[in-house]
Amino acid sequence: xxxxxxxxxxEFPLIDFDHEKHLMTDGILDSLAVVGIIANLEEMFDISVTxxxxxxxxxxxxxxxxxxxxxxx
Amino acid sequence: xxxxxxxxxxxxxxxxxxxxTVGRRRQTIVIALSNLAFYALSxxxxxxxxxxxxxxxxxxAKRIGGxxxxxxxxxxxxxxxxxxxxxxxxxxxxxxxxxxxxAVAIGLLVVCKYAAFALENLxxxxxLIHLKQLPVFRxxxxxxxxxxxxxxxxxxxxxxxxxxxAEESPIAYFAFLSFFPHVVQGPIDRYNDFKRQxxxxxxxSYEKLASGAQLMMWGFFKKLVVADRLGLFVDxxxxxxxxxxxxxxxxxxxxxxxQIYADFSGCIDIVTGVAExxxxxxxxxxxxxxxxxxxxxxxxxxxISLQEWFKDYIYFPVSTSAFVKNTKRRWAKxxxxxxxELFGSCFPILVVWLVSGIWLGxxxxxxxxxxxxxxxxxxxxxxxxxxxxxxxxxxxxTAHFAWRAWQTLRTFALCCLGxxxxxxxxxxxxxxxxxxxxxxxxxxxxLLKPSTYGMNIDRAIVSAAAVVILIVVDAVQERLPIRxxxxxxxxxxxxxxxxxxxxxxxxxxxxxxxxxxxxxYERY
Numbered sequence: 001x002x003x004x005x006x007x008x009x010x011e012f013p014l015i016d017f018d019h020e021k022h023l024m025t026d027g028i029l030d031s032l033a034v035v036g037i038i039a040n041l042e043e044m045f046d047i048s049v050t051x052x053x054x055x056x057x058x059x060x061x062x063x064x065x066x067x068x069x070x071x072x073x
Numbered sequence: 074x075x076x077x078x079x080x081x082x083x084x085x086x087x088x089x090x091x092x093x094t095v096g097r098r099r100q101t102i103v104i105a106l107s108n109l110a111f112y113a114l115s116x117x118x119x120x121x122x123x124x125x126x127x128x129x130x131x132x133x134a135k136r137i138g139g140x141x142x143x144x145x146x147x148x149x150x151x152x153x154x155x156x157x158x159x160x161x162x163x164x165x166x167x168x169x170x171x172x173x174x175x176a177v178a179i180g181l182l183v184v185c186k187y188a189a190f191a192l193e194n195l196x197x198x199x200x201l202i203h204l205k206q207l208p209v210f211r212x213x214x215x216x217x218x219x220x221x222x223x224x225x226x227x228x229x230x231x232x233x234x235x236x237x238x239a240e241e242s243p244i245a246y247f248a249f250l251s252f253f254p255h256v257v258q259g260p261i262d263r264y265n266d267f268k269r270q271x272x273x274x275x276x277x278s279y280e281k282l283a284s285g286a287q288l289m290m291w292g293f294f295k296k297l298v299v300a301d302r303l304g305l306f307v308d309x310x311x312x313x314x315x316x317x318x319x320x321x322x323x324x325x326x327x328x329x330x331x332q333i334y335a336d337f338s339g340c341i342d343i344v345t346g347v348a349e350x351x352x353x354x355x356x357x358x359x360x361x362x363x364x365x366x367x368x369x370x371x372x373x374x375x376x377i378s379l380q381e382w383f384k385d386y387i388y389f390p391v392s393t394s395a396f397v398k399n400t401k402r403r404w405a406k407x408x409x410x411x412x413x414e415l416f417g418s419c420f421p422i423l424v425v426w427l428v429s430g431i432w433l434g435x436x437x438x439x440x441x442x443x444x445x446x447x448x449x450x451x452x453x454x455x456x457x458x459x460x461x462x463x464x465x466x467x468x469x470x471t472a473h474f475a476w477r478a479w480q481t482l483r484t485f486a487l488c489c490l491g492x493x494x495x496x497x498x499x500x501x502x503x504x505x506x507x508x509x510x511x512x513x514x515x516x517x518x519x520l521l522k523p524s525t526y527g528m529n530i531d532r533a534i535v536s537a538a539a540v541v542i543l544i545v546v547d548a549v550q551e552r553l554p555i556r557x558x559x560x561x562x563x564x565x566x567x568x569x570x571x572x573x574x575x576x577x578x579x580x581x582x583x584x585x586x587x588x589x590x591x592x593x594y595e596r597y
Contacts, residue, residue, distance in 0.1 A: 030373075031384045032418060032454070035392040039401075039417065052234045054389045 001066040007040050008062065017062050024056035034059055041065065047072040074114045075591060076257070076343050077296050077584075084111065085347055088253075089282075092351060097274020104248040104271075104351075111253035112216065119215035122185065123251055126178050130225040131246045133174025134232040137167045138239030171233045175226060182222045185212045190435030216595075217257040219432055221250055223382055228264045230386055237265045245271075252353075254344035258337070258594045260356040260378035267353070275352030280560075285349030287556055290574050291546075292342030296592070297582030299543050300336035302536040303328050304583075304590055311496055311506075318509045326510065329496050330489050331540055333593055334363065337376070340592045356381075361547045366480035368449045368487060383425045391421040419451045426450070433495075438503050442494040449487060535581050 008017045015028055023029045029037070037059065038049045047069060058068040074080050088107045095103055112120055144163035148156050192209045199206060228250075232239045240246045249267045250256075310317060310325030317325070338359040348355045362375035372380050391397060397420060404413035423444075430443020453460075464471055471477075490507070497503035549555055559567055 031388055035389070035417070035421070038393060039398075042398075049393065051230075051390060051393070052236070054393065055236065 001062060003044060004041070004065050004069070005062050007044065008037070011036060011040065021061045021063075023061060024059050029059060037065070041069060045069050045073060074111060075595075076340055077293060077592075080114075084114075085350070089350060093277045097276070100274050101242075101245050101248045101271055104252065105244050108248065108251035108253045108256065112251060112256065115216050115257075116213075118213055119218075122181055122215040122218065123221060123256075126181055126222060126225050127247050127250050128243070129177040130174045130229050130250075131240070131243050133170045134229050134239040134246075135241070136170040137229075137232050140167045140170065141235065167233055171229060174229045178222050178225050178229075182218055185214055185218055187431075187435045188212065220259045220261060221256055223261050223379075223432075224250055224255075224264075227261070227382060227386060231264065240264065240268070252348075254348045255355055258340050258344070258592060259376075260341060260345075260358040261382050262356050262378065266356070270353050278352065281352055282350050284556060284560065285346040285351075287346070287559075287571065288349060289343050289346030290571065290578070292339045292344075292346060293578050293582070294539075294574055295335040295339030295342060295543065297578055297584055299536075299539045300332050300339055300593075301583035301590060302532065302539060302581075303332040303335070305532065306536075307332050307496070311498075314497075314502070314506050314509065318512045322506060322510045326489050326493055326496070326506075330363075330485070330492050331543075333492065333495070334359075335543060336593045340594065361551055363485055363488075364481060364547070364551055365484050366477060368446065368453060368484060371484055371488060372446070372450075379429075383429060387428055388421050388425050391424050392417070397421065415455065418454060422450050422454075423447045436499065438494045438497060438500040441500055441503070442491055445491050445494065539581065 005017055008015070012029075012033065015023075017023075020026070020028055024034075034054070038054070041047065042049055049068070049072065053068055053072065058064055074084065084107075088103070092100055092103045092107075109120075112123060140163055144159055148159045148163075151159055189209050189211045192207055196206045196209065228246075231237060240249075245268065246264070248271075249262070249264050252262070252267070255262055307325055307329045310321065311329075314322065314325075341355075341358045345355045345358075356378040358376060358378050360374040360377065362371050365371035365374055397417060400420075401413040401417045404410075404416065426443040426447035427440065428443075429446075430439040430441070433439040433442070469476060493506050493510075494500070494503045497506055546555065559570065
């Protein structure tokens with residue numbers, strides 16, 4: 001999970017990923033940001049994020065993204 | 074049967090009476106029958122198209138659901154290595170059912186909406202090489218075909234992507250797809266939201282009935298008092314555009330921008346009010362878009378349900394497609410990292426806006442409208458660091474009210490430019506109008522005779538007052554939920570406002586023989 005957190009902090013330095021738990025619901029991440037995150041996750045973990053997983057709840061927080069990556073690995 | 078007709082009010086009254094008396098378990102059937110009656114009363118000929126789309130997409134989703142259920146049991150019992158194979162097998166079989174459902178739904182939309190456009194353009198191409206022309210045929214355009222087709226496609230894809238299970242009851246699915254408040258102009262709702270709200274039935278609530286009626290009344294005000302009044306000037310100006318120039322044409326385009334907002338959001342308020350009276354919340358479609366400070370923000374606040382549909386069913390699939398991924402990878406390997414990044418972020422936007430333009434209608438002006446907005450969004454994404462640098466160098470306080478007001482005004486102006494393509498009869502006329510708008514000069518003589526534009530001084534004053542009311546209400550809504558706040562106030566104030574709105578509609582509304590017009594988005 002630390003890897004994801006580092007990547008997010010590097011890509012979006014103004015967002016507080018440690019504390020934000022509703023990144024999608026609160027409109028902190030938009031669709032362009034999600035596409036960027038997906039590309040990074042696929043490269044970092046050698047996974048393919050299919051459409052079933054592109055749902056707001058999978059991008060709400062670092063924990064949610066990590067859970068999705070674990071499922072896909 | 075138009076949403077702003079007396080007949081529709083009577084229809085809603087009857088539906089509500091039956092809906093709340095038959096018992097909760099039968100409410101879905103009442104909705105399905107009401108939808109059938111509403112659609113048939115609006116034109117029997119279009120009904121087979123709606124029924125075919127509903128039946129085929131229902132059966133395709135049911136088939137997909139059946140395939141997944143059958144494979145789920147096998148996948149659970151299988152070894153880890155075999156699971157991957159079984160998952161791929163299930164997906165491949167489900168994809169066949171999905172393809173059939175999508176082909177029929179999209180096929181009907183294309184044949185009804187785009188066949189004549191495609192044949193005309195093909196004939197133009199054949200004419201260039203002196204070949205025989207093909208006969209051009211035009212089918213009727215079923216009411217709301219673009220909207221219900223998108224809802225059906227969304228449902229099919231959601232089932233295919235396992236976002237929720239397929240519906241087993243054709244009546245429940247038909248009740249959703251053809252739900253009479255959203256079938257003509259949206260909002261483009263999602264099946265799972267709709268089903269969740271109807272689960273277990275809806276109990277009668279006076280609060281919801283009153284709140285829905287308030288929203289409907291405000292929608293009637295927007296449509297009959299604001300939109301249709303402004304429409305007199307807009308229609309006259311766009312009919313006689315060749316005789317006008319400069320300020321008058323700019324005023325017409327700005328007025329049209331207000332008219333289309335009042336018209337479309339007015340319709341959405343009416344239908345959302347009707348659904349609310351039935352205890353069903355429709356998707357929010359507008360969030361005071363003209364207060365946006367960037368075009369990106371504008372498109373997150375205008376026709377929200379369509380933008381979300383494009384995001385979920387076109388933007389994400391294109392962004393994560395093998396084509397985009399492979400192209401990015403290839404370019405990055407060749408050292409063109411920036412180009413790969415730009416391609417990844419810009420290509421899906423271009424596709425979304427091309428589809429968006431084509432979705433609006435079968436004409437080149439809509440394609441250009443889509444490309445215009447794609448260019449604005451892509452341009453702002455690419456140039457954002459440049460703008461930020463300029464602002465820093467010029468020490469602009471981007472939080473200052475004046476800067477924010479300028480941004481809002483700039484966004485509105487860009488939006489108005491796009492509206493020219495939307496409103497003009499065709500692409501050539503749109504370009505000619507844009508040229509004439511740029512020609513300086515004010516035709517003072519014609520400006521002093523408002524009758525030239527279907528107006529007189531009294532009408533102009535009422536229209537201006539109505540627009541001011543619309544802006545004030547929107548500005549207040551930006552800060553607080555106006556209906557909820559009013560509902561907490563005394564009954565005297567609420568009734569005073571309700572009667573005020575009612576009298577304004579009755580006295581100043583454009584209705585009756587020779588007046589009034591259809592909703593602008595009805596034709597899409």
